[in-house]
Amino acid sequence: MVEEEPRKHTGKCYDCGGPLELFELDIKQSTKIMKCQNCGLFHFYKKDFIGNYKLTKVSKNPAA
Numbered sequence: 378m379v380e381e382e383p384r385k386h387t388g389k390c391y392d393c394g395g396p397l398e399l400f401e402l403d404i405k406q407s408t409k410i411m412k413c414q415n416c417g418l419f420h421f422y423k424k425d426f427i428g429n430y431k432l433t434k435v436s437k438n439p440a441a
Contacts, residue, residue, distance in 0.1 A: 387411075397414070407423060419438070
């Protein structure tokens with residue numbers, strides 16, 4: 378069988394400190410949504426003018 382590579386995680390959850398995995402990446406709007414593997418919270422990031430991602434909000438609903 379094919380072994381899956383472990384996902385690379387960046388960041389920690391705002392609430393529980395668990396690892397985040399990439400949920401959605403939007404290149405046109407310069408946003409990304411990451412999901413906590415422990416508690417399931419969604420972390421919304423927006424790219425600033427320097428090119429770094431900044432946390433904008435944390436929500437239980439990815440459509441929020």
